Amino acid sequence: MTSPGITCLFTHKCSDRAHTIGSILKNALADAGIDVLIDPFRLGDDIETRMDSFEFDALLFLSEPESIASGPCQRELRTAKRRSVPVFVVAVGGSRPEGAERRLYWRFPPAGSPEFSNGIGELGEAIRRRVRLTRDLRVLHGDRPFDETQAAAQRIALETDCSLVAEVVSEVVR
Numbered sequence: 001m002t003s004p005g006i007t008c009l010f011t012h013k014c015s016d017r018a019h020t021i022g023s024i025l026k027n028a029l030a031d032a033g034i035d036v037l038i039d040p041f042r043l044g045d046d047i048e049t050r051m052d053s054f055e056f057d058a059l060l061f062l063s064e065p066e067s068i069a070s071g072p073c074q075r076e077l078r079t080a081k082r083r084s085v086p087v088f089v090v091a092v093g094g095s096r097p098e099g100a101e102r103r104l105y106w107r108f109p110p111a112g113s114p115e116f117s118n119g120i121g122e123l124g125e126a127i128r129r130r131v132r133l134t135r136d137l138r139v140l141h142g143d144r145p146f147d148e149t150q151a152a153a154q155r156i157a158l159e160t161d162c163s164l165v166a167e168v169v170s171e172v173v174r
Helices: 016-030 047-053 065-069 071-082 114-141 146-159 162-167 169-173
Strands: 006-011 034-038 058-063 087-091
Touching: 006 016, 006 071, 006 114, 016 034, 016 058, 016 114, 034 114, 047 071, 058 065, 058 071, 058 114, 071 087, 087 114, 114 146, 114 162, 162 169
Parallel strands: 006 034, 006 058, 058 087
Antiparallel strands: none
16 A cells, blocks of 8 residues: 655745755655645635645755744744644755754755755655654544554554654653
């Protein structure tokens, strides 16, 4: 059985450079089954309401001084935190966003370089692992049939990296 695709919101302060980086990431992560959403607004949307209601499995934050200072970017980060969605940081300058100081992040290398190829593969795998764990935790919390709950618990216990489980141990205990 193939797992469902992953939707990853690209949080950035709009600029030509940010959109170029977003397009590069979108194309590179597509092969891994990860759909990177870049500015998924529709004509007539209330921007703040839409930011609070995006459907996404992970958030990819473009860390640069403009994004860190951006109110809308901070709003999307708060939405991800409220939903317990995994957050990944791609740094192109400046510091990391508040709350991500202890996390490893990917410093964006030139596209097409060996560092990019290796890093994008690692990023895709990290997104898949953490989204899978988040989905399994939601199955445990939900009103699901016993066999689904048991399968999710087994995946967490037997197939998930123990350091990832340690990060969410309070969720597992509940």
